[in-house]
Structures are given as C-alpha cells and as structure tokens.
Amino acid sequence: MNLLSEGTKVSLLTVFLNQFRDFMILVLLAATLISGLLGEYTDAITIIAIIVLNGILGFVQEIRAERSLAALKELTAPVARVRRGGKVIEVPAKELVPGDIVLLEDGDRVPADGRILKAIAFDVEESALTGESVPASKDPKAVIEENSNLGDRKNMVYMGTMVTRGKAEVVVTAIGMGTEMGKIADLMQQSEEQLTPLQQRLDQLGKTLVWISLGITVLVVIAGVLHGHALYEMFLAGVSLAVAAIPEGLPAIVTIALALGVQRMIKRNAIVRKLPSVETLGCATVICSDKTGTLTQNRMTVQKLFADGTYVTVTGSGYQQTGDFLIDNHKIDPNKRPALKSLVEIAAACNNAALIEKEVEGGVDYAVQGDPTEGALLVLARKAGFLDAAAVYERVGEQPFDSDRKLMSVLVKAGTDVFAFVKGAPDILLDRCSRVLAGGREESLGQNMRKQIQAANLEMAEGAMRNLAFAYRKFPNIEAAREAEWERELVFVGLCGMIDPPREEVKGAIATARSAGIRTVMITGDHQVTAMAIAKELEILPTNGRVMTGVELDAIDDEKLAKLVNDVYVYARVTPEHKLRIVRALQANAHVVAMTGDGVNDAPAIKQADIGIAMGQSGTDVAKEASSLVLADDNFATIVAAVEEGRGIYDNIKKFIRYLLASNVGEIVTMFAAMLAGLPLPLAPIQILWVNLVTDGLPAIALGVDSPEGDIMKRRPRDVHEGIFAKGMATKILSRGILIGLVTLAVFVWSLKTDKNLAHAQTMAYATLTMAQLILVFDCRSLEGGIMKRNPLGNVWLILAVISSVVLFAFTIYVPKLAKAFHTVPLGLTDGIIVLVLAAIPTFALSIRRLGRNALRPKGGANDNRQAA
Numbered sequence: 131m132n133l134l135s136e137g138t139k140v141s142l143l144t145v146f147l148n149q150f151r152d153f154m155i156l157v158l159l160a161a162t163l164i165s166g167l168l169g170e171y172t173d174a175i176t177i178i179a180i181i182v183l184n185g186i187l188g189f190v191q192e193i194r195a196e197r198s199l200a201a202l203k204e205l206t207a208p209v210a211r212v213r214r215g216g217k218v219i220e221v222p223a224k225e226l227v228p229g230d231i232v233l234l235e236d237g238d239r240v241p242a243d244g245r246i247l248k249a250i251a252f253d254v255e256e257s258a259l260t261g262e263s264v265p266a267s268k269d270p271k272a273v274i275e276e277n278s279n280l281g282d283r284k285n286m287v288y289m290g291t292m293v294t295r296g297k298a299e300v301v302v303t304a305i306g307m308g309t310e311m312g313k314i315a316d317l318m319q320q321s322e323e324q325l326t327p328l329q330q331r332l333d334q335l336g337k338t339l340v341w342i343s344l345g346i347t348v349l350v351v352i353a354g355v356l357h358g359h360a361l362y363e364m365f366l367a368g369v370s371l372a373v374a375a376i377p378e379g380l381p382a383i384v385t386i387a388l389a390l391g392v393q394r395m396i397k398r399n400a401i402v403r404k405l406p407s408v409e410t411l412g413c414a415t416v417i418c419s420d421k422t423g424t425l426t427q428n429r430m431t432v433q434k435l436f437a438d439g440t441y442v443t444v445t446g447s448g449y450q451q452t453g454d455f456l457i458d459n460h461k462i463d464p465n466k467r468p469a470l471k472s473l474v475e476i477a478a479a480c481n482n483a484a485l486i487e488k489e490v491e492g493g494v495d496y497a498v499q500g501d502p503t504e505g506a507l508l509v510l511a512r513k514a515g516f517l518d519a520a521a522v523y524e525r526v527g528e529q530p531f532d533s534d535r536k537l538m539s540v541l542v543k544a545g546t547d548v549f550a551f552v553k554g555a556p557d558i559l560l561d562r563c564s565r566v567l568a569g570g571r572e573e574s575l576g577q578n579m580r581k582q583i584q585a586a587n588l589e590m591a592e593g594a595m596r597n598l599a600f601a602y603r604k605f606p607n608i609e610a611a612r613e614a615e616w617e618r619e620l621v622f623v624g625l626c627g628m629i630d631p632p633r634e635e636v637k638g639a640i641a642t643a644r645s646a647g648i649r650t651v652m653i654t655g656d657h658q659v660t661a662m663a664i665a666k667e668l669e670i671l672p673t674n675g676r677v678m679t680g681v682e683l684d685a686i687d688d689e690k691l692a693k694l695v696n697d698v699y700v701y702a703r704v705t706p707e708h709k710l711r712i713v714r715a716l717q718a719n720a721h722v723v724a725m726t727g728d729g730v731n732d733a734p735a736i737k738q739a740d741i742g743i744a745m746g747q748s749g750t751d752v753a754k755e756a757s758s759l760v761l762a763d764d765n766f767a768t769i770v771a772a773v774e775e776g777r778g779i780y781d782n783i784k785k786f787i788r789y790l791l792a793s794n795v796g797e798i799v800t801m802f803a804a805m806l807a808g809l810p811l812p813l814a815p816i817q818i819l820w821v822n823l824v825t826d827g828l829p830a831i832a833l834g835v836d837s838p839e840g841d842i843m844k845r846r847p848r849d850v851h852e853g854i855f856a857k858g859m860a861t862k863i864l865s866r867g868i869l870i871g872l873v874t875l876a877v878f879v880w881s882l883k884t885d886k887n888l889a890h891a892q893t894m895a896y897a898t899l900t901m902a903q904l905i906l907v908f909d910c911r912s913l914e915g916g917i918m919k920r921n922p923l924g925n926v927w928l929i930l931a932v933i934s935s936v937v938l939f940a941f942t943i944y945v946p947k948l949a950k951a952f953h954t955v956p957l958g959l960t961d962g963i964i965v966l967v968l969a970a971i972p973t974f975a976l977s978i979r980r981l982g983r984n985a986l987r988p989k990g991g992a993n994d995n996r997q998a999a
Contacts, residue, residue, distance in 0.1 A: 131224050131225075131305075131306060132223055132224045132225065132226040132227075132241065132242055132305035132306050133224050133306050145189060146185065146186075146189045149185035149186075149189055150185055159178075175951075208222075208223045208239055208241060209221065209222055209223060210222075210223045210226055210230075210232050210241040210242075211232065211233040211234075212226070212230050212231060212232050212233070213231040213233065213299075214230070214231075218233060223241035223242070226241055226242050226302055226305055227302065227305065228302050228303060228304065228305060229301065229302060230242075230301070230302045231247070231299055231300070231301055231302075232244060232299070232300045232301075232302060233297070233298075233299055233300075234252075234287070234293050234297065234298045234299075234300060235293060235296070235297045235298075236293055236294065236295055236296065236297070237292075237293060237753070238292075238293045239290065239291070239292055239293075239755065240254065240287045240288060240289055240290065240291045240292070240293065240300075241289065242289050242302045242303075242304065242305045242309060243286065243287070243288050243289055243302070243303050243304040243305075243308075243309040243310060243311075244286070244287055244300035244301055244302045244303050244304075245270075245285060245286055245300065245301050245303055246268055246269075246270040246285050246286065246287060246298050246299070246300050247270060247298075247299045247300065247301055248270060248298060248299040249268055249269070249270050249296060249297070249298040249299075250296050250297050250298070251295055251296035251297075252267070252268045252293070252295065252296035252297065252298045253265040253266065253267050253268065253293070253294045253295040253296060254266055254268055254287055254291050254292065254293055254294065255291060255292040255293075255294050256280070256281065256288065256291045265294045265295070266281065266284070267284070268284055268285065268286075268287065268298065269284045269285060270285055270298075271285070272284035272285045274286075280310060286303075287300055288309065288310045288311060289304075289305075289309040289310065289311040289312070290311045292755075335854065339791075339794075343372050343794075343798070344372055346798055346802055347368040347369070347372040348368070349802065349805075350364070350367070350368050350801050350802055350805045351364045351365060351367075351368040353802075353805035353806055354367070354368075354805045354811070357805065357808040359810075359811070363811070366815045367801070367811055367813075367814075367815045367818070369815075384783055386831060386834055387779055387782050387783050387786070387834035387835075388408055388779060388783075390834065390835055391408060391775060391776075391778070391779035391782070392408065394775055395408075395771075395772055395775045395776075396762075398768060398771045398772070398775065399746075399761060399762040399763040399765065399768045399771075400759055400760075400761060400762070400768050400769075400771060400772035400775070401746065401759070401760040401761075401762055402758070402759055402772075403754075403757060403758055403759065403760060404758040406758070407741050407758035407759055407776075408775075408776050408779050408780075409776070409779075409780055410722065410740050410741050410758075410776070410850070411724075411741060411759075411772055411773050411775070411776025411777070412773070412776045412777040412779075412780045412847065412848045413722045413740075413847050413848050413849065413850040414648055414722050414723070414724045414740070414741060414773055414847055415647065415648060415649065415721045415722050415723075415847045416648065416649050416650075416651060416716050416721045416722070416723050416724070417643060417648055417649070417650050417651070417723075417724045417726075417766075417769055417770075417773075418651045418653050418709070418712065418713065418716070418723060418724065418725045418726065418739070419650060419651070419652060419653065419726050419766050419769070420652075420653060420654060420726050420727065420728070420745075421652055421653075421654035421656055421661060421664060422630060422654065422656065423728075423745065423747075423748055423764045424726055424745070424761075424764055424765065424766045425632060425633065425636050425652065425664060425668060425766050426630040426631060426632050426633060426636075426664060427447065427448050427630060427631055427632070427633055428502075428630060428748075428764070429447070429448045429449055429498075429502070429505075429506075429630065429631075430502045430503050430505065430506040430596070430628050430629070430630055431446070431447045431448060431506055431509070431628055431629060431630070431631050432444050432506050432507065432509070432510040432626055432627070432628045433595065433627060433628060433629055433631070434590055434593075434595065434626075434627040435455075435470065435473060435624055435625065435626055435627070436583070436586040436587075436590070436624055436625040436627075437467070437469035437470050437473050437567075437623060437624030437625070438467065438468075438469035438470070438567070438568050438569065438624070439568065439579075439582060440457060441457070441586070442455055442456065442457055442462070442464070442470065443455075443456040443457075443459075444456075444510065444513065446509075446513060447631045447634075448631075449485065449495065449496035449497070449498065449505065449509055450495075450496070450509075451485075451496070451509055451512040451513055452513065453513040454513075455470070455513075455514070464514045465514065465515065468567065468570040469567045469568070469570075469623055469624055470514075470624070471514075472567060472600075472602065472623045472624075473600050473623045473624040473626065474510060474511050474514045474516050475511070475516055475519065475522070475523075476551045476552075476553065476600045476601075476602060476623060477507035477508075477510055477511055477553065477600060477626065478507065478508060478511035478516050478519040479519040479522075479523045479525070479540060479542055479551050480538060480539065480540045480551040480552065480553045480600075481504045481507055481508060481519070482500055482501070482504060483498055483499060483500030483501055483502075483504035483505045483507075483508055484498070484499040484500060484508075485497075485498060485499075485505065485508050485509070485512075486498070486499050496509075503596070503598070503628065506628050507598075507626070510626070522544060523542035523543070523544050523549070523551075524542060524543045524544070525540050525541070525542050526541050526542065526543055526608065527540065527541035527611075527613065527616075528540045528541070529613065529616060529617070531554070535554070535558070535617075536554050536555040536558045537552055537553070537554035537555070537558060537559060537562075537617055538552070538553055538554060539551065539552040539553075539616045539617050541608075541611055541613075541616060543608070547604065548604070548605040548606070548607060548608055548610075548611050549602050549603065549604055549605070550602060550603045550605070550611065550615075550616035550617070550620075551600075551602050552600070552601045552602065552603075552616065552617055552620060553598050553599065553600050553601075554598065554599060555598075555599070556583070556584075556587045556597050556598070556599040556625060557584075557587070559599040559600075559601055559620070559622075560580065560583060560584070560599060560622065562601070562617050562618060562619075562620050563575050563601050563620045563621065563622040564619050564620070564621075565619075565620075565621045565622070566579055566583075566621065566622040566623075567621055567622065567623050567624075572621050575622055583622065583625065586625055587599075587625055590625065590627035591627075591659070592659065593627070593629075593663060594629055594659055594660040594662070594663030594664065595627035595628060595629050596627070596628050596629065597625055597626065597627050597628075598625070598626045598628075599622070599624070599625055599626075600622075600623045600624055600625075600626065601620035601621055601622050601623055602620065602621055602623065603615070603616065603618070603619060603620050603621060604621075629660075629663075632664060632667055632668050633765060633766065633767065635765070635767040636668055636765075636766045636767055637667075637668050637669065638767075639766055639767035639769075639770040639771075640668055640669060640670060640766070640770075641669065642770050642774075642843050643770050643773070643843075645843060645844050646770075646773065646843040646844065646845065646846075646847070647845070647846040647847050648770075648773065648847060649699075650670050650699075650766075651670075651698070651699055651700070651701070651712075652664070652665050652670055652699065652700045652701065653701045653704055653708075653709055653712060654700075654701070654702055654703075654704070655702075655703060655704060655705070656702060656703070657702065657703065658677060658679055658700075658702040658703060660702075661677070661700050661701075661702040662677055662700060662702075665677075665699065665700045670699055670700065671699045671700055672699065674697075675697065675698070675699035675700070676694070676697045676698045676699065676700075677698070677699070677700040677701075677702065678694075678698050678700070678701050678702070679701075679702050679703045679704070680701075680702070680703040680704040680705060680708055681703070683701070683704065683708050683711065683712075688711060688714065688715065688718075691711060691712070691715045692715045692718040692719060695712065695715040695716055695718075695719060696719055706727070706732050706734070706735060709725070709727065709732060709735035710734045710735040710738055712735075713725055713735050713738045713739050714738060717738075717740070722740045722741075722847065722850055723739045723740050723741070724739060724740065724741040724743055724759075724769060724773075725738070725739030725741070725742055725743060726743045726744075726745065726761075726766075726769070727742075727743070727744060727745070727749070727753050727757075728744065728745040728748045728749040728753050728764075732753050733753055733755070733756040734756075736753055736756045736757050737756040740850075741758055741759060742756055742757040742758050742759070743757055743758075743759045743760070743761060743769060744756070744757035744759070744760050744761070745760075745761055745764040746760045746761050746762040746763065746764060747762070747763065747764045748764055749764075759772060770843075773843075774838060774842060774843055775838075777838065777842050777843070777845075777848075778836075778837070778838035778842060780848070781836075781838065781839065781842065781913055782833060782834050782835070782836050783834070784854065784859065784913060785833045785834075785836060785910045785911065785913065786830040786831075786833040786834055786910070787854060787859075788859060788862060788863055788910050788913075789829070789830060789833060789903075789906060789907055789910040790826055790830055791863045791867070792862070792863045792864075792866040792867040792870070792906060792910075793825055793826065793867070793870070793903045793906065794867070795863060795864060795866075795867025795868065795870075795871065796866070796867045796868075796869075796870030796871045796874065796899060796902065796903065796972075797813075797818060797821065797822070797871070797899065798867075798871070799867060799868055799870070799871025799872065799875075800812055800813065800870075800871040800874045800875050800878075800895065800899060801813065801818075803871065803872070803875050804875060804878070809875075809878070809879065809882075810882070810888055810891075811892070812874065812875060812878040812891070812892060812895040813892060813895055813896055813899070814892060814896075814952070814953045816951070816952055816953070817892065817896045817942075817952060817953070817954070820938075820939075820942060820952065821896070821899055821900050821903070824900065824935040824938045824939055825900060825903040825904060825907075825935060827935075828931035828934055828935060829904065829907045829928060829931045829932055829935060830907075831931070832907075832925060832927040832928040832930070832931040832932075833907065833910060833911070833925075833928065835925075835927055836911055836925050836928065837924065837925065839912060839913070839919075839920070857913075857914075859913075865976060866906055866909070866972050866973070866976065869971065869972035869975070869976070870899065870902045870903065870906065870972045873898060873902060873968050873969065873971055873972055874895050874898045874899045874902065875895070876968070877894050877895055877898045877964070877965070877968055878891050878892070878894060878895035878898075879891075881894040881895075887955075889953060889954065889955050890955050892953065892954070893943060893954040893955050893957060894957070894961060894964075894965060896952075896954065897939070897943070897957060897961075897962075897965045897969075898965050898968055898969050900935075900939050901965055901966060901969035902968075902969040902970075902972055902973075904932050904935055904936065905917075905969055905970055905972075905973050906972065906973050907928065907932065908920075908922045908928070908973070909973045909977065911924070911925065911928070916973075916976070916977040917973055917974070917977050918977050942954055943955075943956055943957060944956055
C-alpha cells in the first residue's frame with residue numbers, strides 16, 4: 131500500500147490498562163488492598179468492581195474517539211489521477227502501485243515517487259525534502275548522475291512535494307515506505323497530536339482541581355479523626371471523595387464531544403482538518419468568501435433573451451433542463467416565434483460542449499463537458515425542446531473562437547440548405563450584420579434597430595449578465611460558402627444574457643450569519659459590476675457599504691487599508707496577494723477571520739486566516755493542505771452550518787464541565803460540612819464512588835451530543851480569549867454545587883434525628899445526592915436559560931442515560947446482595963417523595979429566581995448574557 135507507516139499501534143489491552151494509571155486510581159487500589167488485609171472483603175470487592183466499570187467506560191470513550199478521528203483522516207485522504215486502460219481515472223493515492231502513470235498539474239500534491247515522462251513548464255516545491263524554498267524546475271530529458279543529491283534530480287518527483295506550475299505525466303517508481311519521504315518517516319519518531327487550546331486549559335484546570343481536592347480531602351480526614359472516626363475509615367472515605375471530586379473524565383469527554391461534533395460537521399459537508407478550528411469557528415466575526423462556486427452555483431445559466439425587439443425571461447437555473455420562456459410574465463412557446471427559434475437553434479448548433487448525465491442522490495443531475503458558457507446554451511436549447519442539433523444540422527466546417535475575432539462560426543447543412551451560424555461578442559458581431567430577423571422575415575438593419583440592440587446589450591450587461599449575440603448567413607450551396615464569407619453580411623437574430631446565479635440557500639445563510647454577528651465579505655477576481663449585482667441580490671452589500679477593486683488596493687498602503695476595511699463589503703478584480711492583505715487588515719482590527727480559497731496562490735491567505743477554508747471540489751491540494759476546514763460541496767451555506775456546529779460543540783463542552791464540577795462541588799460540600807460539624811459519615815466510601823460513576827458517566831456524555839440551543843446563531847461571536855468560567859459560569863457551578871451539598875446534608879441530619887438509623891440516613895443522603903445531580907443535568911442543557919428554557923425531552927440520549935443511571939442506583943438499594951455491599955436499606959414511598967422534592971430544590975429554586983429576576987428586568991435586558999445564577 132502507498133502509505134507511510136504510523137508506527138507501532140497501541141493494543142486494545144494496553145488502552146484498557148492505561149485507564150488504571152491515574153494517580154488517584156492507584157491510591158484507591160492501595161486503599162482497597164488495605165481493606166482486604168483488614169478483612170473488609172465486601173468493601174474491597176465492590177470498590178474494585180466500580181473501578182473496573184469506570185475503566186471500561188473510559189476505554190469505550192477512548193476507542194470511540196480514536197475511531198471517529200480515524201474516519202475523519204480517511205475522508206481527507208488524497209486522491210491521484212492515473213491513466214489505466216487508456217482512461218484517466220481518480221483513485222485513492224494509497225492504491226497507487228509502481229508503474230502507474232500519474233497525471234500532475236498546478237496545485238497537486240505528489241502522491242508517490244516517480245520519473246517524469248512528459249512535462250510542460252513544470253515546477254515543484256520540494257522544501258520538505260531538500261530545504262530549498264525556491265521551486266525546482268523539472269526536465270524529463272535531464273541526465274542525472276547515479277549518486278546525485280535529491281535537489282539535483284531534475285527528472286524525478288517525490289511524495290509529499292507540491293506542484294506549483296505546469297503539467298506532467300509521471301511513472302511511479304516507489305510507494306509508501308520505499309519513497310524518499312518514507313525513508314525520513316522511518317527515522318522520525320511518531321509525533322503526538324497536539325491538544326486544542328480548550329483541552330490545554332482543561333488539562334491545567336484538572337491539575338488545579340487535583341490539588342484543591344487533595345487539600346480538602348486531607349482536611350476531611352483530619353476533621354473526621356479529630357471527631358472520633360477511625361483513621362482507616364476516614365482514609366478510605368477521603369480517597370473515595372478525592373477520586374469522585376476530581377473530574378478525571380473531562381479529557382476523554384472533551385475528545386468525544388469534539389470527535390462526534392466533527393462527524394456531524396462531515397454530514398453537513400464540512401471536513402475539519404485541525405481540531406482547534408472547531409473552537410475558533412464559534413469566535414468568527416468575518417467570513418471572507420469567494421464568489422464563483424461558493425456564493426454562486428458555478429453553473430452559467432441563460433436568464434434573458436432579446437430577439438425581434440422583445441425581452442424574454444428564461445426561468446430555471448443550473449443545468450436542470452426545465453424552465454419556461456416568459457414575456458411580461460406570460461408563458462410563450464419559443465418555437466412559434468421565428469427569431470427565438472433561430473436563436474435557440476444557432477446556440478445549440480454553434481457549440482462544442484456536451485451535457486453528461488450523472489446519477490445523484492435523489493435523482494439525475496448534469497455536468498458540462500467543455501466550455502461552461504456553451505453548456506448553458508445547450509441547456510437553453512433543451513428547455514425549448516431542441517434536443518439534438520446534430521440530427522438537424524450537419525456540420526461541415528468550423529472557425530473556432532479566438533481572442534482577436536471574439537467570434538465562433540460553423541458551416542452547417544440542413545437538407546439542401548447551407549448556413550453559417552455565428553455567435554460572439556455583441557459589439558463585434560453587430561458590426562458584421564447588415565440585416566435583422568424581424569417579424570419572421572429578414573429586414574435591413576437600420577440605425578434605429580442597431581441602437582435598440584445596443585441599448586438592450588447595455589441594459590443586460592448592467593444587470594451583471596454576460597451577453598452573446600447570434601447571427602447567420604444563408605448560402606446557395608457549399609461552393610459559395612467560402613470561409614472568408616462566413617462572418618460577413620450576417621443576419622442578426624438576437625442576444626442572450628447569462629449569469630452564474632446565486633445558490634438558492636446562500637441568501638438565507640448570509641442572513642443567519644448576520645444575525646449571529648458575523649459579517650460576510652465577498653472577495654472575487656470577477657468584474658466589479660458582476661460582483662456588485664450578486665452582492666446586492668444576496669444582501670451582502672448594505673446601502674452605505676463600500677466596494678473596492680484591486681487597482682484601488684494597489685494605490686493604498688496597509689495602514690490605510692486597515693482604516694477602511696470595516697466599511698468594505700465587496701472586493702472585485704483582486705489577486706491572491708490582495709487577499710492576504712485584506713485578511714491581515716481585518717485581523718489588525720481584532721476580527722477573527724474565516725477565509726475561503728481554492729488555488730495555490732490562495733494558500734498564504736488561507737494559512738494567515740484564523741480559520742482557513744478550502745474548496746473540496748475545486749480546491750487544489752495546496753489550498754487544502756493550508757486549510758483547517760474543507761468544504762466538500764464548495765458551498766457558503768456550509769461555512770455557516772460549520773459555525774453553528776462549532777458553537778454547539780463548544781456549548782456542549784461547557785455544559786458538561788458545568789455539570790461535572792457542580793456535581794463534584796456538591797459531593798465535597800456534603801462530606802466537608804459533615805466532618806466540620808462532627809457528624810457521622812453521610813456517605814459510605816463506595817456510595818461516593820458509585821454516585822461518581824452513575825452520574826458523571828453516561829449523562830455527561832449525553833450532554834456532549836446535545837442539539838444546539840435555538841438562539842445559538844442569534845448571539846454575538848464569543849471572544850477568542852474568553853475563559854471557561856466566563857459569563858457567570860463559576861457562579862452557576864458553585865451555587866448549584868453548594869445547594870446540592872447543603873440539601874443532601876439536611877436530608878441526612880433530618881433522617882438521622884428522626885429514626886436514629888445511620889444506614890437509613892446514609893441511604894437518604896445517597897439517594898438525594900444522586901437524584902439532585904440527575905435533575906441538575908437537565909438544567910445544564912441551557913447555558914443561560916436553565917431547565918425552564920428547553921424541553922426536558924429534547925435529548926433522547928440524555929433521557930436514556932438518566933433512566934440507566936436511576937436503574938443502576940436503584941439496584942444498589944433494592945437488590946439485597948448489592949444493598950449489603952453498598953451499606954444501604956430500602957426506601958419507602960414517603961422517603962422517595964421527600965428525596966425527589968428536596969433533590970429538585972437546587973435546580974428549580976435558582977431557575978424560579980432567574981425567571982423572577984428576568985420578569986422584573988427592564989425591557990431590552992433579555993439579551994444580557996451576564997446571568998450569573
């Protein structure tokens with residue numbers, strides 16, 4: 131296989147055993163060993179069972195995350211164009227074999243080592259191998275010494291290098307680890323994937339919490355011993371509390387949230403190449419988008435005709451061959467109007483393109499083989515019912531289009547009739563015409579009619595249309611049709627105006643981005659008039675918005691551009707170098723910039739942007755390599771969908787951080803306050819561990835796959851420097867956690883004083899703590915609105931996770947053998963009602979308080995995101 135070795139894979143057994151390498155787990159195992167030596171076999175066995183269950187959960191999380199990321203890497207694997215069996219096909223680069231003929235061109239990444247057979251102006255950037263920053267010019271005829279350096283081998287290309295200019299055919303000589311890049315890979319130690327900024331912050335947070343938890347645990351142990359508890363009992367309780375309090379599952383759950391979010395983004399045609407971009411997406415304030423193919427369909431479409439002095443509108447877009455011909459919104463039959471019929475037939479006959487039918491999901495689509503403009507004319511003809519020009523007109527000669535004449539003409543026969551059909555630039559073609567087809571007959575082309583045609587051409591051009599004119603000349607026979615006469619004394623037929631129409635979904639996506647506080651900027655190499663027309667139609671260009679051209683950009687320096695950039699919404703006739711300047715100017719104004727591109731020269735701007743976005747269909751390998759996000763469908767709406775997913779992923783991570791830490795604070799407060807008050811242990815050590823297992827596991831993971839909140843795309847972009855605990859997050863965690871701890875302790879004290887039964891009181895506290903955390907998880911589904919804002923049944927996975935946790939908890943109370951191991955007693959109906967009512971207080975009391983505060987807040991305060999509680 132043409133793949134580089136990934137080094138030694140870690141076995142599943144090793145992954146499983148690694149779950150038990152955590153320091154606190156090792157301490158807990160030591161404590162368990164002490165329990166066994168002291169004869170507490172039931173406790174020891176139960177604790178070991180909990181540790182193993184926790185390890186299995188971590189193992190499943192890690193494997194799932196690894197497989198999700200592996201699937202992502204597979205999706206971004208490169209492809210190669212090869213000639214096999216006389217046909218040029220695309221194959222995955224990993225399937226290349228020595229002897230394959232690979233076709234390379236500007237922007238491709240070389241998929242394997244090979245010798246060049248043919249080349250045209252072929253340069254390759256080989257800095258990855260040679261260190262030379264200047265691209266190397268290649269020559270298939272070069273004679274190379276046997277022991278020459280890589281940089282001197284002008285007739286060879288190497289895996290991983292980039293084609294920067296020209297085309298070549300290459301025969302593969304080495305693949306995989308046999309390539310020069312493979313030899314380097316063999317010497318390199320496999321590098322580890324870097325943590326995202328969020329994961330780094332959480333890693334630091336975890337280390338801080340470890341020391342805080344250990345400090346509190348030591349205080350709990352000391353306080354318990356001072357109040358008469360046995361040292362062994364307090365040691366085991368302290369270690370259990372520390373294990374429960376430390377959110378050791380955070381890194382795994384963050385990885386799962388990112389990996390599952392990435393999978394959802396793939397389904398929406400956004401392929402994430404670099405995980406940090408998922409976080410950055412939620413901070414984007416500007417999206418700089420190319421026009422062609424991203425905002426538009428990249429499918430030229432005929433929209434207006436002018437023939438016999440009348441404008442005709444043509445409906446339908448793209449290459450779908452359905453549409454109507456309308457005059458003043460009334461449908462007409464073009465075949466009953468001689469000028470229109472002639473225009474359509476000339477458009478189809480004076481044409482070298484072909485429409486290729488292809489199967490797509492949900493039906494049939496078409497692609498153009500040849501010039502896109504001629505493809506649009508074929509679609510026009512088929513809309514009019516003229517399906518096969520070759521069946522009507524036999525082509526006997528052709529004068530191809532060239533940039534000097536700006537015309538194309540063909541000589542055709544239809545029975546005994548001989549015609550020259552001509553199409554081209556309206557101003558050029560009109561000068562070649564002496565007559566016009568009007569009212570079904572040929573008339574002299576007078577000045578009035580000539581001015582009318584010129585006015586129509588100008589009006590259509592001002593509507594950002596690309597116009598073509600059509601004409602013909604009839605000859606008595608083939609002999610009379612000398613080539614020099616084909617484009618003289620023509621009969622003018624009409625004008626055809628076409629445009630690359632906007633994608634239907636883009637206007638709504640731009641509006642969604644605007645409501646999310648994200649400005650859309652169009653950057654295109656197209657004409658200013660065309661760019662402005664599309665920008666206005668898509669509502670990118672506001673009334674006071676500026677348009678700049680490449681010429682204007684060249685006339686100002688970077689400092690001046692930085693002052694103007696906030697007012698400019700459209701850049702026309704720009705080069706890739708201009709794109710880089712625009713990105714830097716926006717960043718100088720503290721914007722977080724998403725930048726699209728597809729060409730080799732776009733790579734610097736893509737790399738400079740905070741979120742570099744490459745086109746998956748039209749993009750070169752160089753652009754994709756520089757990007758952090760690849761659009762599988764080259765569609766602007768996919769960028770906005772990716773921003774929404776990115777915001778949702780970040781929100782979900784914050785949700786389960788809030789849930790885990792609030793739950794852990796509740797456990798610490800319960801134990802710490804009880805020890806300071808000189809009370810008996812409110813929770814047995816294995817009860818603490820079980821609460822940690824059943825509440826921190828499945829519900830937390832289910833929060834990681836929660837759907838985004840309805841207003842997620844109505845918020846302002848998040849500050850890129852915003853911390854995890856911003857916007858009152860720390861207050862929410864502490865307030866809920868402290869309330870959970872106090873309520874749990876209150877239930878314990880009340881039960882202990884009521885029936886003087888320690889086992890019953892501990893079971894009540896155990897039940898209250900568990901249920902309070904499982905109710906809290908629904909409050910955490912909304913970062914701002916709480917449990918009252920979102921439908922509690924909106925996350926099926928969360929419902930199932932909570933039900934599973936309740937069942938597992940119930941087993942430890944109502945299954946006799948488990949009840950004995952967990953030191954619990956069965957609870958009655960009254961007990962259950964008391965537990966549920968008090969367990970709901972931490973969540974509902976604060977939610978009701980928030981509702982009341984919002985009701986009293988002056989109008990307009992609803993958008994204030996600083997809701998602390």
